[in-house]
Amino acid sequence: MLATKxxxxxxLAAPARAAEPTRDLETAKRDLTDCGxxxxxxxxxxxxxAALRQRIxxxxxxxxxxxxASLFGGDxxxxxxxxxxxxxxxNQRLAHLVNKGSLFREHLRHPLIRELVPFLLGDNFxxxxxxxxxxxxxxxxxxxxxxQGYVPFPTPVPVACNIIWMMCDFTxxxxxxxxxxxxxxxxxxPLSFVKDDRGETRLGxxxxxxxxxxxxxxxxxxxxxxxxxxxxxxxxxxxRPGLNTAFCLPFIRQQDNMPVSLRQEVYEDLTxxxxxxxxxxxxxxxxxxMADALGRTNSNWWDNGAGELRPKGxxxxxx
Numbered sequence: 001m002l003a004t005k006x007x008x009x010x011x012l013a014a015p016a017r018a019a020e021p022t023r024d025l026e027t028a029k030r031d032l033t034d035c036g037x038x039x040x041x042x043x044x045x046x047x048x049x050a051a052l053r054q055r056i057x058x059x060x061x062x063x064x065x066x067x068x069a070s071l072f073g074g075d076x077x078x079x080x081x082x083x084x085x086x087x088x089x090x091n092q093r094l095a096h097l098v099n100k101g102s103l104f105r106e107h108l109r110h111p112l113i114r115e116l117v118p119f120l121l122g123d124n125f126x127x128x129x130x131x132x133x134x135x136x137x138x139x140x141x142x143x144x145x146x147x148q149g150y151v152p153f154p155t156p157v158p159v160a161c162n163i164i165w166m167m168c169d170f171t172x173x174x175x176x177x178x179x180x181x182x183x184x185x186x187x188x189x190p191l192s193f194v195k196d197d198r199g200e201t202r203l204g205x206x207x208x209x210x211x212x213x214x215x216x217x218x219x220x221x222x223x224x225x226x227x228x229x230x231x232x233x234x235x236x237x238x239x240r241p242g243l244n245t246a247f248c249l250p251f252i253r254q255q256d257n258m259p260v261s262l263r264q265e266v267y268e269d270l271t272x273x274x275x276x277x278x279x280x281x282x283x284x285x286x287x288x289x290m291a292d293a294l295g296r297t298n299s300n301w302w303d304n305g306a307g308e309l310r311p312k313g314x315x316x317x318x319x
Contacts, residue, residue, distance in 0.1 A: 016182025
């Protein structure tokens, strides 16, 4: 449901033009600057697309079978929540994919990431999350939100960005992502809530008109984290999987705390480049320093992880 500009909490500029899907990266950069997002066609080769989709579908099925699936989309926000929601919610989230197959680590070396993430964030950035959202039939549309909404003040440049890799065709019917062109220059979207005829809380109308990120499988939706957006509701019988890779500046806390979330066998196999990308590098050797209490250290800093010590022969101190 669309709203008029009068429903917006404060006066904002008119929405920018909508970005058209493109194969040209210079056009994509202009779209990112003007619209806050770009849609890049043929970002994934057919064999890589098929391999990623198969791995996502296998993992999703196995987590459901094991009773550990993270399900969402059954409430009025349409957003993932904490922990497992095993209440028949139609959507599924696969988190911490670096632990769930080397294919996802390989994907983080994709040329599009190396080209467009530095365009938005500069050369020094971290992975903040890699996950898959699989939207099933009957879920609620996500509320319009900004992935930078945790920042309590406007920023002149993004501190994070996101790429949604389309594992299938994104269409209006299966809930292609809704976007507000140009909203990366606005404050985060206001929230409004209404009561329906049964007295249940529902989201109010969208605070601005949206467009859809409609594109074929293998395309990539790249966007500034300040952009207003939200997943749509899937009205088809076929789930809509996407692969989300999100990045942030290195002074921002990661969505997924990777230095303590990686499985040990994955940590031991990391390259130095991956350690930097996953947050093991202390920014300017001053932010994000780690002691080796858990056997994991920074790539450019070392502090011992010793506990309470006393010189040999000294008497214990009074507690």
